[in-house]
Amino acid sequence: MSSDFAFWKVCRGDPGEIFDELAEGLTAALQASSDVSGFRGELLSRWPDLVDVLEPAAEDLLEAPGDAAKYVLLTLPVGMLDRLDDILGLARRYELSGYSGVADQVL
Template sequence: MSYDLYFWPTGIAGNPRRLAVRLADEEAGDIKPDQRVLAFRAELLHRWPELADMISPWHHDLGKRQPWGRSDLADRFVGLTLPYGWTDTSALPALAGAYGLDSYDPQSGQLTPARSLPPQRRTSDSVEYVSGWVSEDHVVRLLRQISFYIGYEYDDLDEVALTGALDDTDDEVAESWFEYPLAGKPELIVGLARSPGSAVVSVRVDGALNTALATRIETLLDLL
């Protein structure tokens, strides 16, 4: 026996039951892509890897699992088909709410809007840092998007400061990394260094990261 749960950007469902029926058939073309959905999905799979066999729609983050259905909807909604007795069901609405997503249980007809969750239930686990890599052509895009997440106004002066900054960096030499502050909330330090002999730039983001922000940055690194 199993049951379904759905998660979508808050406020989009005039009729949650009808929307859930449509999503079960992967009819989500009128839902706008939202990076928060991908970030929530990434955290689900990070915290509970077994959900890879219970999550929809299909996305490349499922690795070697055989594709099914549409592959272009992972940034629109998340669906879960869970076995009865799965122990962490009660944690999911709070986690979704931390990403600005509503939760809907079609079995009971209960919709839990993100804004209805009390602040103390929102995700606040701290993360020491996030690391990964991007192609050199995507460094500016990375910094602009992280700046957007933390409310920092990244502009042309920031790009000027980056001109030539990576020329003498080497990701195998800690002292050679270039560090750039993004003075948002929270303030973050983005470390950048070229990987010798390639067009890849290693990235490390340090600061007062909570789980939600860290997962959004991890997802961004995966997508760029």
């Protein structure tokens, strides 16, 4: 069992629809931001094992390198959910918007 959480800086459209589009690799509604890149970098610095549950994955960035600055999608297994409060705090520090796929709501 796992829970999906997405983070971005600026989006055009309904957050729920954008979240669904990310599952299909569609990122046109998202604007790139250095805050997203910073958030991604700090996540991986604090918790290197998140690389296994983070999108876009390194191989995806070979095809679309700009996506690293558009969004972060985490599929957290139950054993990693204890990090969620710290992850949300970090997202707030970077002033990112978040969306929970399980709760189907904006964070």
